[in-house]
Amino acid sequence: MMIKLIKQGLSLAVVLAFLAGCSSTDTVDEDAAAAAEAERSGVTTGTSGREGMGSRSDRDEEAESLERIVYFDFDQAVLKPQTRALLLAHAERLRNNPVNVRLEGHTDERGTREYNMALGERRANAVRDFLVLQGVPRNSIEVVSYGEERPLASGSNERAWGQNRRVEIKY
Template identity: 65%
Template sequence: MNLSSYTKAFALMLSVGLVAGCSTTGENTDDGMGGGSDVQAIDQNGGSTVYGGDSQGGVSATEMTDEEKQAAAEKAKQAALRDVTTFYFDFDTSEIKPEAREVLVAHARYLADHPNQNVRLEGHSDERGTKEYNLALGERRANAVKQFLIVNGASRGQIETVSYGEEKPAVMGSNESAWAQNRRVELIYK
């Protein structure tokens, strides 16, 4: 037998040993000598327990109160809302759309809860109008979002605004679809 055959045989034996060592019979191997696991995957009530099979110090899903579950669900919803960071505007206006308000409230609450977090609001417009007008329109849009965030709990010191006007389009094109995607404020956490 050459070295390659020995290597293959060793690898095969190692694989068989791993499979045999990792398999279980489903029997309880705790013989009272402390050799069993201290983690119970599912308790008798159907809830899962993490760290410790007994009720001492473990965290169980069945022990969450309805209020805690509701608070956790609300926190998850707020986090999901904060995933939206681009807010669109109608032609030639800086009025925040109603569908953006709930999302902006979630951002304002996050900023209020995290006073060391800063955000930059970048205002944009479509290509119609003069460069000067579009810069001013982008600034009005960014300031409208800023004011909304402040009214809903964010601090002025956390928010910076900048206007790019028509200079940084999200979509190239000279049609309503492209223009609609370019009339926006982007919220960027720093």
């Protein structure tokens, strides 16, 4: 039990270190910042009949177009820097449209069943912790681990393994 608590504490520390390293030191040009702000406020410039106001269906389509898979490196539960924008978009969606979400952790076939179940859970918890830090209510997020039991790609090669090391975001 104590080892599990230590591992959870270390996982949280890694997520927090990742977030500190990804603080807003990026330089963004003004056009991209303005576009991002317009997107956050729901304003679009489409021809939906209400110029400047995104329709509900436009926002639903945008939410549906979000990638729902977060990939991980071998034997890791640390979020990759390139997943930050994706998870920020999901966090915004979940803050603006509160719904329950299930995070399904997966691994490749290497490792024991028990180890892979725990690794899948750590991966899903890393995504959950990031979303919670972005203001998503913790009680709206369910974490499930399938370990190696539900591969996305078949095969015993790096391409297949890379596709199977993931967390799927299910609305």
